[in-house]
Amino acid sequence: MRRFARLHPWWSVWIAIATLVLLYLTFAIWPPWLIGLIGKKKLFLNSLFNGITLGSLYFLIASGFTLIFGLMRNVNLAHGSLYMMGGYIGYLIGDWTGYWLLAFPVAFMVVGLFGVILQYFVFRRMEGEDIRQTLVTIGISIVLADIMLWAFGGDFYNISPPSWLSGPIETIFVTGVKRSSGDLIYLKYPLVRLAIFAASLAIGLGMWLAINRTRIGMLIRAGVDDRDILSASGIRVQFVFVAVFAFGAGLAGMAGVVGGTFQSIAPGEDIRFLLASLVVVIVGGMGSIPGAALGAVIIGIAEQFGSVYFPTYAVVVTFLIMVLVLAFRPTGLLGRN
Amino acid sequence: MGAGSKAENEWPASKQDHQFNRRKEVRLRNLLAVMAAACLTTATHADVLKIGALATLEGTYTVLGEDGMRGLRLALSQAGNMAGGREIEIIIAGTDASPDSAVRAARKVVEQDGVDLVIGPLSGSEGIALRDYSKTQPHVTFINGISGAQETTFVTPSENFFRFNMDGAQWSAGLGEYIYNVKGYKTIATIAEDYSFTYTQVLGLAIGYCQAGGEITERIWVPLGTKDFASIIAALPDDVDALYLGLGGADAVNFLNQYQQAGGDAQLVGGTIMVDGTVLSSKGSAKNALIGVPSSGPQADTWDDPDWQAYIKAYQDEFPPDQRFPLPSLLATGYYNATTAALSCLNEVGGDLSDGQAAFRSCLSTLVLDAPNGQIRLDGNRQAIGTNFVSEVVELEDGTLATQLVDIVSDVNQTLGLDPDTFAAIGTPGREVPECKTSY
Numbered sequence: 001m002r003r004f005a006r007l008h009p010w011w012s013v014w015i016a017i018a019t020l021v022l023l024y025l026t027f028a029i030w031p032p033w034l035i036g037l038i039g040k041k042k043l044f045l046n047s048l049f050n051g052i053t054l055g056s057l058y059f060l061i062a063s064g065f066t067l068i069f070g071l072m073r074n075v076n077l078a079h080g081s082l083y084m085m086g087g088y089i090g091y092l093i094g095d096w097t098g099y100w101l102l103a104f105p106v107a108f109m110v111v112g113l114f115g116v117i118l119q120y121f122v123f124r125r126m127e128g129e130d131i132r133q134t135l136v137t138i139g140i141s142i143v144l145a146d147i148m149l150w151a152f153g154g155d156f157y158n159i160s161p162p163s164w165l166s167g168p169i170e171t172i173f174v175t176g177v178k179r180s181s182g183d184l185i186y187l188k189y190p191l192v193r194l195a196i197f198a199a200s201l202a203i204g205l206g207m208w209l210a211i212n213r214t215r216i217g218m219l220i221r222a223g224v225d226d227r228d229i230l231s232a233s234g235i236r237v238q239f240v241f242v243a244v245f246a247f248g249a250g251l252a253g254m255a256g257v258v259g260g261t262f263q264s265i266a267p268g269e270d271i272r273f274l275l276a277s278l279v280v281v282i283v284g285g286m287g288s289i290p291g292a293a294l295g296a297v298i299i300g301i302a303e304q305f306g307s308v309y310f311p312t313y314a315v316v317v318t319f320l321i322m323v324l325v326l327a328f329r330p331t332g333l334l335g336r337n
Numbered sequence: 338m339g340a341g342s343k344a345e346n347e348w349p350a351s352k353q354d355h356q357f358n359r360r361k362e363v364r365l366r367n368l369l370a371v372m373a374a375a376c377l378t379t380a381t382h383a384d385v386l387k388i389g390a391l392a393t394l395e396g397t398y399t400v401l402g403e404d405g406m407r408g409l410r411l412a413l414s415q416a417g418n419m420a421g422g423r424e425i426e427i428i429i430a431g432t433d434a435s436p437d438s439a440v441r442a443a444r445k446v447v448e449q450d451g452v453d454l455v456i457g458p459l460s461g462s463e464g465i466a467l468r469d470y471s472k473t474q475p476h477v478t479f480i481n482g483i484s485g486a487q488e489t490t491f492v493t494p495s496e497n498f499f500r501f502n503m504d505g506a507q508w509s510a511g512l513g514e515y516i517y518n519v520k521g522y523k524t525i526a527t528i529a530e531d532y533s534f535t536y537t538q539v540l541g542l543a544i545g546y547c548q549a550g551g552e553i554t555e556r557i558w559v560p561l562g563t564k565d566f567a568s569i570i571a572a573l574p575d576d577v578d579a580l581y582l583g584l585g586g587a588d589a590v591n592f593l594n595q596y597q598q599a600g601g602d603a604q605l606v607g608g609t610i611m612v613d614g615t616v617l618s619s620k621g622s623a624k625n626a627l628i629g630v631p632s633s634g635p636q637a638d639t640w641d642d643p644d645w646q647a648y649i650k651a652y653q654d655e656f657p658p659d660q661r662f663p664l665p666s667l668l669a670t671g672y673y674n675a676t677t678a679a680l681s682c683l684n685e686v687g688g689d690l691s692d693g694q695a696a697f698r699s700c701l702s703t704l705v706l707d708a709p710n711g712q713i714r715l716d717g718n719r720q721a722i723g724t725n726f727v728s729e730v731v732e733l734e735d736g737t738l739a740t741q742l743v744d745i746v747s748d749v750n751q752t753l754g755l756d757p758d759t760f761a762a763i764g765t766p767g768r769e770v771p772e773c774k775t776s777y
Contacts, residue, residue, distance in 0.1 A: 046571030054565050091620065154399035156590040158621030161598075168600035190598035193567070263564045264594060264621070266587045268396050272564070304568040307559070311569075312531070315560055 029174055029184075039309075042175040045187050047304045053193040055300025056200035057262075060255035062277040062284070062292040063207065064248030070224045070287030071244050073130055074123055077137040080274030081144035082249045086111045086256025087265035088148060091157045094257075100162045103257045108250040115249025119242050141270065149267050159260040165192045196258050203251070204293055211289065220244060224287060279318060283325045285335025294333055386423040386688060388679070389446030391439060391457025391467075392482060392672070394431030397562050397586045398460055400615045401668045402431070404661075405459050405482055408669030411655050412676035420680040421688025432458060434561070436466035443470050447477055453690050455479045456675050459668060461486035461505065461534025471498045478694050478701070480679050483671025485609075486533035487540065487766055490720035491751060497694075499701050499719045501678045501708075502671045503635055503749060505534050506541030506766070508609040510725040510753060511746040512633035513545025516606055519743075520631060522578035524552045528569070529583025529608065531558035536766035538583050538608050544753055544763075547773040558768055559588075566592045570599045578604060585610035594623035607632035612730050614638070614666035617738040624738060627730045635671070636710045637726040637742035638664045639733075648673070648709030663737045674708045681706070711747065722750045 005012040026048070030041045038044065065079045089110050090103035118140070126132045160166075168188040176185045211217035219240050222230045231237040259265065259273070276299065281287075284295025299318055306314030325333060390409055392402035406429065418425050428450045430442035439458045446452045455477060458467055464484030471479040472495045481489070481500035485508060490500050516522045525546070529535040535558075543553055555574050559566070564587070573580060580603050584592050589611050605626070610616070612632040617624055636645075652665040665673070682700035690697055706713040711724030724747045728740035752760035759777055764770045771777070 043568075043572050047568040050565065050567040050571070054567075095620075149399075154403050156400070156587050156616075156619040156621075158590055158594050158619065158623045160622045166598060168598070188600060190567070190595070190600070192598055262567075262595065262598065264587055264590045264619075264623070266397075266590075267399050268587075303565065307563065307565075308568045308572050311557070311559060 026173065029177060040175070042187065043308060045173055045175060046189070047308050048301065049189060050193070051301030051304035052297060053197045053262075053300070054304060055297035056197045057255060057258050057296075058276055058280050058300055059200055059204060059293050059296035060258060061252050061273055062280040062296055063204070063289055064251035064255075065277045066281045066284070066287055066289060066292045067220075068245055068248040069281070071220060071227075072123070072241055073128075075130070075134045075137070076248075077134060077274060078118070078141040078144060079137075079248075079252055079277060080270035080272070081141045081148075082111050082115065082252040083256045083259065083273045084148060084265060084270040085114065085144065086253025087159070087260035087269070088152050088157065088256070089253065090257030090260055091159050091265065094159050100159070100165070100261070103159065104254050107253040107257045111253025111256070112246040112250030115246045116242055118249070119245035123245070124238065124241070141274070145267065145270055154267050157260060157265040159257060159265075161192045161261050165195055167191065169194075190262075193262060196262065199258075204289075207289060216240070216243070279322050282322055282332060285332025288332070288334045288336070291332055291334035384423045384688075385426050386420065386454070386683070386690075387426050387428060387450060387452040389443070389450065389452035389455040389457070390427055390429045390482075390672075391432055391442050391446070391455065391459070391463075392429070393434045393459045393463075394429075395438075396433035397588060398434045399586075401586060401610070401613075401666070402459055404615065404666045405668040405672040407652070407656055407661060408665065408671065408673035409456060409676045411652055411669070412673045412680065414655060415651065415677075416680045420683035421686060423683070423688040425680075428452060432460075432463060434460040434463065436462045439463035440466050440470050443467055447474050453477065453694070454679060456672065456679065457482040458484050460484055461489075461537065462532050464489040464500075465533060468493075468495045468498050471495045476693060478698060480675045480701070482675055483668050484534070485537060487537040487751070488533060490718045492765060494718040494720075497698065499678075499698075499715065501674050501706060501713055501715070501721050503721050503723050503725065504751060505537030505609065506544070506753060507721075507723070507725060507749045507751060508634045509538050509541025509545065510633065510749045511545065511727045511744055512606070512631065513542050513547070513551065514549045515633075515727045515744055516579065516631055517546055517549040517551040520579070520604075520606075522551065522604065522606070524554050524577045525579045525581050525606065526555040526557065526574045526577045527553060527581040527583060528557040528559065528573065529581070530561045530563075530585065530588060531768070532561050533766070535583040535608065536768070536770070539581070540763070540766040540771055541753065542581060543771050543773055544755070544777065547771075548775055548777070550775060551773075553773045556768065559584075561588070563588055564591050566595045567599065570596055570601060573601075573603070575603070579606050580604070581606040581608065582611045583608035585613070586615060589616045590619045590621075590623050593626045594621070597623065597626055601626075605630045607730070609634035609667065612728075612740055613668070614662040614664055614739075615668070617730065617740075618662050627738065628732055630730045631727065631743070632730070632740065633725060633727045634667055634740075635723065635725065636667050636740075637728040638739035639731070639741045640710075640726070642709075644707070645709045663735075664739055670708075670710055674706060674710075674713065677708070678704055678706050678713075716750060718751070720751050722748060725749045 061083055068074055068076050086107040090107045093103040093106045094100050123133055169191045170186045171189050173187040174184045175187045223240055280295040280299050284291030302317045302321055306317040392405045394402045428446050430446050432438040432442045458464055459482045461484050464486050465488050468489050479498045483502050485505040487504045487506055527539050554577055607630045682697055685700045686696040702715055713721050713723040716722055727744035728742050730738055731741045733739050
């Protein structure tokens with residue numbers, strides 16, 4: 001951090017000011033002139049939290065995508081299909097057993113296993129041929145989309161969270177003061193979204209620890225830097241590839257359960273989330289997990305603020321961010337040159 | 338031209354050879370295509386009548402399109418796949434609710450497959466685009482599937498575009514009066530998808546509701562295909578008696594799901610496709626927020642009219658339970674009516690589509706269709722005048738949700754009973770149109 005401040009003094013000042021403003025906006029009771037300027041605090045806080053929770057869903061999908069790309073240079077355009085598959089599996093498990101939590105490990109394992117099959121039978125056979133792999137993944141995504149349409153129909157599937165997670169809870173954030181009594185009004189927020197945020201945070205931290213503190217993480221980092229040297233030094237690099245692909249696919253599957261819970265699963269969602277994760281990793285930097293986290297939060301917040309403060313142009317905001325990043329930092333915010 | 342040929346001459350020999358080979362290849366391929374086409378045309382019977390069917394089989398409205406196609410199939414199978422002594426061949430082309438996808442699909446069936454008749458499209462803005470396209474294809478007759486934007490037949494109508502369903506505003510007839518007088522909602526806010534059909538629906542609602550004395554305090558428009566409504570839900574006004582929801586398909590399910598999670602407890606009023614079978618039969622608990630919600634549209638699922646019950650039975654008998662909705666959605670009904678109208682006029686003219694389909698079209702214009710959801714006839718713009726149903730969502734004994742009739746409004750025309758000039762002065766439905774006034 002100190003090193004960053006020394007290297008980029010102006011950036012550090014701007015980031016510090018932005019953080020202070022954000023803290024003020026989040027915790028202070030807004031004076032009337034501020035409400036007149038940008039509307040109710042309830043709206044602002046909601047958009048902020050929704051952006052972060054939506055960002056955590058994007059992170060779950062994009063982190064697997066970026067991990068696979070970083071290690072194998074494989075732009076897996078079937079990643080959205082893995083997401084959708086996870087959502088359908090999650091619905092079936094939740095519906096059969098009645099345990100929402102059980103849906104997560106099952107979706108993770110089934111989709112992860114499917115990832116193993118994909119890597120072992122398809123991608124291993126065309127290693128190093130980027131374009132061919134990319135085209136094959138498009139083909140696989142189309143086939144998977146049609147198989148799922150055949151199996152599940154075009155209906156909308158919505159995974160119901162357990163009763164202890166449904167409905168809103170009162171948070172510690174103050175949105176205003178009651179005019180009559182002077183009591184503070186606290187923000188009410190959907191519990192399930194908070195749970196999902198906490199879970200993504202845990203997964204993100206776990207991934208960071210695994211990659212930076214464990215032996216397999218060391219292999220992955222070495223593979224990202226130079227795949228050939230890694231395999232030349234006697235590591236069975238194919239095992240690492242299969243493990244990473246399975247993990248990335250499993251994360252996408254788990255994200256499908258999350259997405260099915262606070263949105264819904266239906267044909268076409270695969271493309272939408274593939275696009276979202278592409279935008280996220282382009283903004284954050286291809287191959288970087290902290291980049292995926294940063295990109296996901298930026299895109300999530302931009303979408304939510306856009307939909308409230310300028311609904312007509314909300315769709316444009318995301319792509320505007322992508323354009324700006326590509327224009328000034330073509331490798332992404334945290335990507336390496 | 339000169340510059341182009343000069344450039345071509347300067348190409349290296351190998352490239353020229355390559356191009357020559359390519360040309361030869363293309364010529365050969367064309368020849369093969371012509372031969373194949375010739376074989377096909379001799380193989381099919383000359384009397385086969387080709388009908389193109391357009392429906393949203395991709396994207397947000399996939400389920401809606403699928404059920405629309407069920408309606409079309411039901412009508413065909415009831416007619417034994419024959420009309421006017423000719424066998425019927427259906428060519429289905431999928432769209433994704435965007436105008437350009439509808440035009441692309443229409444061009445495919447008209448210009449490549451050479452159909453005589455097009456049935457479709459499903460979604461509002463698609464209808465407007467096809468109205469314009471139909472003007473460039475005067476030899477083909479277009480019968481609207483179920484798209485409901487007002488403009489399609491009200492602004493610069495097309496001679497060969499017929500619509501046997503009412504538009505979104507007609508589908509709102511009676512709802513405004515009902516929620517004001519019976520439900521007692523004095524102020525409402527509307528939240529709806531940002532496109533022509535929902536503009537039309539809100540127009541119909543506003544004309545009824547505001548004339549009854551109600552007030553629309555705010556109109557929120559969200560992009561079609563919005564998935565995360567959380568922030569929009571936070572922005573909903575809490576000082577109104579009820580919220581009107583003009584959402585459809587996946588958007589409706591997502592809204593309801595997130596609305597429940599956010600603990601929303603306002604009174605709701607549904608737009609026509611908000612409480613349609615497609616949403617009422619979605620998987621999961623989101624739809625339960627709709628129980629008791631008033632709405633209106635071209636059908637009430639549990640209506641006890643014998644024709645309607647016969648139609649429901651035919652739908653249920655035609656398709657196995659896992660391949661249909663418990664009850665036909667309004668999209669199935671719309672395509673069913675459009676197809677029935679086409680088939681009965683084809684029978685009337687004996688399958689004769691000569692003279693630019695003149696006899697067939699004049700039959701369509703004067704047809705009085707005894708549809709399961711009430712009698713339908715066309716006005717001078719070839720737009721339906723029909724019956725509208727105000728309903729409330731109920732849970733049936735088997736746990737499925739359906740709409741139950743509370744009021745019938747008959748003979749609803751496109752100007753909603755207003756004088757045509759007065760109605761035209763209101764303007765084309767839009768984000769701010771119409772104003773909420775007690776008289777127009």
